Amino acid sequence: MSTDMLSKMSSLKTFLPFLSICFQVGTAAPFLPVSDPGNEGGWELIEGVSDEFNGDTLDTSKWHNLGSNGDYLGEWKGRAPSQYSADNVSVSGGKLIIASRWDPDFAFSETRGSNGLSYGKPAPVTTAAIISKTKFHYGYMEMRCRAADGPVSSSFWTTGKGGEIDVFEHFGNNPDNPSSAYRYHTSFHDWRKGSTSFGQRIWTSDHTLNYRVADDFHVYGLEWDPDFLRIYADGKLIYGVTRQELGDQWVAVNEQKIWIDSETFDWEIAPAKLKASDFGEKSKFVIDYCRVWKRSKPSSGLKPRKNLLANSSFEDGLEGWNGEGTSSKNAHSGQSAAALETSGKVQQTVNVKPNTTYVLSAWAMSPDTNEKNLWFKSYLNVASYGGPKVGTQFFMPGYHRKSLQFTTGPESRTATIFITNQPQGKRSIFDTFELFEATK
Numbered sequence: 001m002s003t004d005m006l007s008k009m010s011s012l013k014t015f016l017p018f019l020s021i022c023f024q025v026g027t028a029a030p031f032l033p034v035s036d037p038g039n040e041g042g043w044e045l046i047e048g049v050s051d052e053f054n055g056d057t058l059d060t061s062k063w064h065n066l067g068s069n070g071d072y073l074g075e076w077k078g079r080a081p082s083q084y085s086a087d088n089v090s091v092s093g094g095k096l097i098i099a100s101r102w103d104p105d106f107a108f109s110e111t112r113g114s115n116g117l118s119y120g121k122p123a124p125v126t127t128a129a130i131i132s133k134t135k136f137h138y139g140y141m142e143m144r145c146r147a148a149d150g151p152v153s154s155s156f157w158t159t160g161k162g163g164e165i166d167v168f169e170h171f172g173n174n175p176d177n178p179s180s181a182y183r184y185h186t187s188f189h190d191w192r193k194g195s196t197s198f199g200q201r202i203w204t205s206d207h208t209l210n211y212r213v214a215d216d217f218h219v220y221g222l223e224w225d226p227d228f229l230r231i232y233a234d235g236k237l238i239y240g241v242t243r244q245e246l247g248d249q250w251v252a253v254n255e256q257k258i259w260i261d262s263e264t265f266d267w268e269i270a271p272a273k274l275k276a277s278d279f280g281e282k283s284k285f286v287i288d289y290c291r292v293w294k295r296s297k298p299s300s301g302l303k304p305r306k307n308l309l310a311n312s313s314f315e316d317g318l319e320g321w322n323g324e325g326t327s328s329k330n331a332h333s334g335q336s337a338a339a340l341e342t343s344g345k346v347q348q349t350v351n352v353k354p355n356t357t358y359v360l361s362a363w364a365m366s367p368d369t370n371e372k373n374l375w376f377k378s379y380l381n382v383a384s385y386g387g388p389k390v391g392t393q394f395f396m397p398g399y400h401r402k403s404l405q406f407t408t409g410p411e412s413r414t415a416t417i418f419i420t421n422q423p424q425g426k427r428s429i430f431d432t433f434e435l436f437e438a439t440k
């Protein structure tokens with residue numbers, strides 16, 4: 001091959017990707033969900049609730065900045081003691097910034113928050129919230145962001161008549177509970193008039209990520225379909241549930257508006273423990289974009305995934321598992337569960353692929369927890385998979401679900417899944433384990 005031909009080929013090589021980029025523009029949606037680069041959903045961006053934050057100021061044709069000119073639009077002012085201040089919202093460098101500040105000169109409201117606490121006391125903290133001026137009805141919500149590395153929430157949520165969807169409520173830095181920073185918490189709140197669970201969080205996905213939400217930018221997504229929802233982290237499906245499965249807990253049926261905000265959470269950190277040095281440059285929630293799409297092609301719904309665990313629901317007693325477990329009739333699914341009556345663990349080693357992300361989940365309960373002064377914990381863990389140990393804890397007296405994710409190392413061929421009640425060694429009952437490869 002002549003050098004001339006080689007040089008022509010190399011210039012063609014440089015030209016080809018450029019050409020393909022040119023052809024994509026104008027034919028496909030300007031952006032696609034990270035989980036669906038092939039556009040199987042036929043996604044159409046809903047412009048009114050999507051923003052790249054590319055200007056120099058907040059686009060007030062799309063968003064309200066709560067507290068602008070003292071106007072909270074009849075919405076709430078934030079979770080006391082923190083209060084939303086419009087001055088804490090800015091747009092620069094292609095990002096929306098929701099700052100949280102120790103702000104003693106702010107004119108805090110004299111009223112009390114819905115949690116009964118005073119605004120600004122004992123912690124004069126201001127945060128911020130923007131809400132969309134328009135609503136949408138079903139769609140795929142996605143945000144690329146980095147949570148505030150401070151004792152405040154960084155949240156992406158929606159409200160509508162009768163129901164609220166919290167896509168995530170990150171809590172980037174709780175000095176008393178470092179595990180908070182790994183949590184990806186999704187929930188439904190019931191706002192149906194006359195409902196016995198009015199105002200309560202009635203359905204939750206409690207997932208442990210294998211990274212701190214405040215360390216770097218990640219992409220979080222939730223597809224809200226009339227018949228199911230699917231939750232994504234960096235384009236990987238971590239959980240999905242159907243309307244049928246949730247039954248009366250499926251509260252989000254009406255059109256929703258979007259909220260992006262930070263707040264203090266008094267159940268994470270007591271307000272009296274907040275201090276000025278927690279706030280500053282690091283306590284900023286930084287959002288690269290908020291995108292919402294409507295699908296134009298029908299969904300295949302929730303596809304069954306291959307559970308990699310043997311006897312995952314303990315219907316065959318403890319077969320396939322090792323350790324100190326016993327069989328229990330207190331089943332979450334099927335006829336049987338497993339239990340730890342004394343201090344110990346129950347484990348199973350499974351075959352895995354290298355450099356692959358997996359999601360592990362289980363349902364468990366600590367029957368002797370009284371929710372007052374006795375909290376007995378058990379822990380679901382993965383170990384020996386080529387990365388640091390990842391775990392999540394159970395402590396409620398009734399069955400509740402937790403999940404976690406891990407990514408295998410380049411040489412990994414096996415991983416060990418285990419649940420333990422150590423060090424407390426109190427009774428723990430568990431069932432319905434799932435381990436699956438986190439596909440797109």
Ligand SMILES: [Ca+2]
Binds near residue numbers: 287
């Ligand atoms: Ca941007």
Ligand SMILES: [Ca+2]
Binds near residue numbers: 431
């Ligand atoms: Ca079972």
